[in-house]
Amino acid sequence: MIYLVEDDESIRELVVYTLKSQGMDAKGFERPSLFWKELEKEVPALILLDIMLPEEDGISILRKLRTGPDTRKIPVIMLTAKGTEYDVVMGLDSGADDYIPKPFRMMELISRIKARLRRAEDKGAEEYHLENLYLCPGRHIVTVDQEPVNLTLKEYEMLVLLLKNSGMVLSRTQLLNQIWGYEFDGESRTVDVHIRTLRQKLGSAGDLIETVRGVGYKIGR
Structure with missing residues (x-):
């Protein structure tokens, strides 16, 4: 299962649709509160996380994930319109596994996801x-x-x-x-x-x- 936290409906629906078309289970969440609620039910194999979000920004979510015993090893790929060096460093220093600035190509995203899932599987x-x-x-x-x-x-x-x-x-x-x-x-x-x-x-x-x-x-x- 792959979780996507993205408040832009068009991007969220496109990414979830593409993941499912490639045989991957995926769920999208427009608000962090919905994401946290679902996380209590099921821990995903990978999380796609936007930075600019309502309620709580992506960096804050990432830091919480990295301190949780059940979530600290989940691969996280940051998806954001912010592309400055500062934002990249902030994301990676906070524990992100990868960083893809918007706009991104869907096939590149799929390739990055598969690579991260392979590495996570290899580590275990x-x-x-x-x-x-x-x-x-x-x-x-x-x-x-x-x-x-x-x-x-x-x-x-x-x-x-x-x-x-x-x-x-x-x-x-x-x-x-x-x-x-x-x-x-x-x-x-x-x-x-x-x-x-x-x-x-x-x-x-x-x-x-x-x-x-x-x-x-x-x-x-």
């Missing part, structure tokens, strides 16, 4: 051990034979996704959608290229990533 994930390969999402560490491996962000996300779905075959389309999302506008061959470089960097553990001809890739049995 268990460690992965597969033969001589080790990955710790919480510390962003990858080792082979206890030696550190330096991966690009996309290579790392691909490895995490494969390990998270160990034993399952992931198609190129699945990999593209979950890792590149709306940032990607090329062809599926980019998956093959990243798999090849990932295997090279993993060295002796590279063979753990199997090619399933005509389908995609998997890791583990």
Whole structure:
């Protein structure tokens, strides 16, 4: 569930509609009091928060969220018409995970949301051990034979996704959608290229990533 606190009705309805069209549950709130009331019933996976609001400004809401034991780790993305450096610093210093000034492109917003949800999920994930390969999402560490491996962000996300779905075959389309999302506008061959470089960097553990001809890739049995 994603919560949006936004007093502009047109923006609120568009964002909620777009999120739902992408398969995400979402609720919009025009006033902070409605948001706080709903928060008592259900804690969301992510919060989109405007700064200029009636009743209470977004920075105040964010600070309260960061002091609550049940809400302090919820990813928060600030959405605001204010774009000055001071406002950006205030939001980030108060604990915001990301900051998108208005007007924003909806597909960029969706991409940012997916990225934040992936990172939040990675932080709470268990460690992965597969033969001589080790990955710790919480510390962003990858080792082979206890030696550190330096991966690009996309290579790392691909490895995490494969390990998270160990034993399952992931198609190129699945990999593209979950890792590149709306940032990607090329062809599926980019998956093959990243798999090849990932295997090279993993060295002796590279063979753990199997090619399933005509389908995609998997890791583990």
